[in-house]
Amino acid sequence: MPVTSAPLAVTAYTATSAVGAGLNAHLQALQEQRSGLRRNDFSTAALPCWIGRVDGIETQPLPDAYAQWDCRNNRLAWLGLQQDDFLSHLQAARQRYGSARIALLLGTSTASIAATEAGYRRLEDNGRLPADLRRRAIHNPHSLTAFVAAALEIDGPCLTISTACSSSAKVFASAERLIRLGMVDAAVVGGVDSLCDSVLFGFNSLELISPEPCRPFDAQRRGISIGEAAGFALLERLDAHPHASLRLLGCGESSDAHHMSTPDPSGMGAELALRDVLDRAGIDATQVDYINLHGTASQKNDAMEAALIARRFPHSTRVSSTKGLTGHTLGAAGIVEAAITLLALREGLVPGNTGVHTPDPACSSHFAWRNESRPLAIALSHSFGFGGSNACLAFARTTDGAAA
Amino acid sequence: MSALCVQVEGVGLWTPLSTHFEALRHVLAGEALPEAAARPPTETLSVNERRRAPESVMVAIEVASQAVNMSGHAASDLACVFASAYGDQATTDYMCRVLAHVPTELSPTRFHNSVHNASAGYWTIATDCHAPSSAVCAGTASFGAALLEAATQACTRQCAVLLVCSDTAGVGPLGELIGCQLAFGAALVLSPATDEAMPQLRLSWVAQAPRHAPLPPACTTWMRDNPSAASLPVLAMLAAGGGECVVAASERRGLLVQMERTT
Numbered sequence: 001m002p003v004t005s006a007p008l009a010v011t012a013y014t015a016t017s018a019v020g021a022g023l024n025a026h027l028q029a030l031q032e033q034r035s036g037l038r039r040n041d042f043s044t045a046a047l048p049c050w051i052g053r054v055d056g057i058e059t060q061p062l063p064d065a066y067a068q069w070d071c072r073n074n075r076l077a078w079l080g081l082q083q084d085d086f087l088s089h090l091q092a093a094r095q096r097y098g099s100a101r102i103a104l105l106l107g108t109s110t111a112s113i114a115a116t117e118a119g120y121r122r123l124e125d126n127g128r129l130p131a132d133l134r135r136r137a138i139h140n141p142h143s144l145t146a147f148v149a150a151a152l153e154i155d156g157p158c159l160t161i162s163t164a165c166s167s168s169a170k171v172f173a174s175a176e177r178l179i180r181l182g183m184v185d186a187a188v189v190g191g192v193d194s195l196c197d198s199v200l201f202g203f204n205s206l207e208l209i210s211p212e213p214c215r216p217f218d219a220q221r222r223g224i225s226i227g228e229a230a231g232f233a234l235l236e237r238l239d240a241h242p243h244a245s246l247r248l249l250g251c252g253e254s255s256d257a258h259h260m261s262t263p264d265p266s267g268m269g270a271e272l273a274l275r276d277v278l279d280r281a282g283i284d285a286t287q288v289d290y291i292n293l294h295g296t297a298s299q300k301n302d303a304m305e306a307a308l309i310a311r312r313f314p315h316s317t318r319v320s321s322t323k324g325l326t327g328h329t330l331g332a333a334g335i336v337e338a339a340i341t342l343l344a345l346r347e348g349l350v351p352g353n354t355g356v357h358t359p360d361p362a363c364s365s366h367f368a369w370r371n372e373s374r375p376l377a378i379a380l381s382h383s384f385g386f387g388g389s390n391a392c393l394a395f396a397r398t399t400d401g402a403a404a
Numbered sequence: 405m406s407a408l409c410v411q412v413e414g415v416g417l418w419t420p421l422s423t424h425f426e427a428l429r430h431v432l433a434g435e436a437l438p439e440a441a442a443r444p445p446t447e448t449l450s451v452n453e454r455r456r457a458p459e460s461v462m463v464a465i466e467v468a469s470q471a472v473n474m475s476g477h478a479a480s481d482l483a484c485v486f487a488s489a490y491g492d493q494a495t496t497d498y499m500c501r502v503l504a505h506v507p508t509e510l511s512p513t514r515f516h517n518s519v520h521n522a523s524a525g526y527w528t529i530a531t532d533c534h535a536p537s538s539a540v541c542a543g544t545a546s547f548g549a550a551l552l553e554a555a556t557q558a559c560t561r562q563c564a565v566l567l568v569c570s571d572t573a574g575v576g577p578l579g580e581l582i583g584c585q586l587a588f589g590a591a592l593v594l595s596p597a598t599d600e601a602m603p604q605l606r607l608s609w610v611a612q613a614p615r616h617a618p619l620p621p622a623c624t625t626w627m628r629d630n631p632s633a634a635s636l637p638v639l640a641m642l643a644a645g646g647g648e649c650v651v652a653a654s655e656r657r658g659l660l661v662q663m664e665r666t667t
Contacts, residue, residue: 387525
């Protein structure tokens with residue numbers, strides 16, 4: 001039997017991706033429909049494709065106190081944490097609740113694997129990793145969360161969720177459960193994934209990489225463009241912030257049980273997650289004003305997702321993918337697109353579906369091909385990952401509270 | 405801090421020297437160890453999947469199958485949480501070696517096996533499970549952190565949840581650095597505590613270092629050689645029918661696990 005979730009206050013959120021650092025950069029990119037994608041200038045061997053790369057990471061090492069965690073992914077996490085006064089919001093929460101009453105739940109698909117790759121490129125003569133990279137802290141999938149827990153001095157439950165491209169959406173569900181049970185009063189959720197050869201050549205081996213900037217839901221789409229990003233949100237009990245204007249209404253999760261690397265074309269798994277989120281949020285499809293789609297520009301995802309929208313939502317619901325701006329940021333996609341969804345609610349902006357030349361005829365009239373200005377009260381974000389891991393999030397903006 | 409109460413409906417265990425929970429009882433009783441098993445039978449997987457699945461997936465699926473069979477639940481109905489401190493180190497070693505020399509020759513199957521949720525993916529496909537599945541880690545505290553996550557799911561969803569925690573031996577330069585030398589997996593089926601005849605665990609978040617009742621030397625060796633063997637103090641309590649321990653649940657905190665003695 002579905003259990004309705006209690007809404008949570010989203011008291012801070014931020015995103016850093018190829019379009020820039022922080023919410024203002026993202027809002028500007030959305031308003032101007034300005035893509036952050038560039039020709040691949042990252043992979044260690046040639047790979048003709050486009051990527052969403054964050055500038056300046058190479059020249060910004062972590063502060064000395066965190067030297068053991070220094071690597072591209074943790075630098076990107078650190079850069080992301082400095083945006084939008086996130087740290088001062090967290091400081092206020094720590095004073096309010098105490099460090100052991102705040103949970104930390106972060107998603108990542110590859111963590112700091114780029115550092116392990118770098119070590120293997122220059123092994124010492126005895127076959128060991130080079131001295132500067134002989135740091136256990138960065139050669140495991142918990143590297144990101146361990147670093148952020150130390151940097152933020154959080155003593156509550158601390159977990160990395162690594163379910164490929166749904167990772168940093170599923171963190172919201174885990175946080176909501178911990179808060180609902182009274183195990184904590186607040187949670188930092190988020191995710192970070194950074195560019196690395198593993199994903200560029202891995203998706204290349206599956207023939208999923210587009211040679212041109214990705215075109216989600218285009219009739220001639222040719223695959224994904226991989227990006228990197230960091231994002232964080234602070235979730236708190238609503239009774240501590242009764243006037244919070246942005247709220248998490250609920251999270252839905254499911255498994256495809258179909259295939260390790262392609263979605264179930266019937267969309268059954270995705271639809272189960274969608275039903276779950278609507279049940280938990282206590283809303284029905286007619287109340288959903290906007291959906292930020294998973295929309296990767298892979299043939300199969302976009303076909304499945306377009307059909308799902310056409311059969312499940314009334315035409316008043318507007319939908320779009322924003323991966324044409326950021327690229328597919330994999331384990332960080334959930335949090336980046338949650339932040340974009342929250343921005344859309346805050347601004348009353350339906351982001352246009354960037355990158356499309358000719359819409360796929362399978363797409364219904366729900367699709368917003370260009371930006372639209374309209375009041376939005378409830379919006380969803382979709383995240384579907386390898387291994388058939390699906391997550392949908394529901395957010396709301398209320399007008400009875402103070403302005404965000 | 406409030407506590408969570410869950411009951412344990414099924415237990416699974418596989419390591420070469422103890423291939424199921426009953427075998428662990430013999431180890432805990434101080435009996436001689438059997439001959440080492442080579443690999444888990446993993447009958448839940450189809451022949452085709454067994455051929456594609458790496459050892460990390462085989463160990464995870466073996467212990468998952470044991471726990472679910474003991475519980476009597478249908479695997480297809482169970483939400484699941486798969487934890488592993490290091491994921492599939494052999495696949496990571498393969499990926500990094502190929503990427504360092506001939507990146508365009510990366511195998512697509514090895515790539516999709518490299519995701520941390522590979523075991524969860526294989527399991528849900530093999531059991532036709534559409535319930536939520538997760539894949540998590542928390543370094544050497546992975547078992548404790550995942551136990552809390554699974555218990556939280558059971559208590560909020562009011563249903564049974566499968567928890568699996570497993571790691572396999574590392575190889576190559578990465579394996580040399582990490583030092584995980586053994587395959588070890590444990591699984592529990594947890595549900596909200598309602599039936600007093602079932603073993604019940606009370607879980608609380610505490611500022612305490614890990615501690616547990618003395619275990620036989622074989623168990624302490626496994627705990628040294630594999631982070632997922634941090635589950636052994638809890639399995640030993642289940643075998644003994646009571647006790648308490650603290651398992652690491654983050655870098656700085658622990659999970660106090662208490663089990664009232666059942667007679």
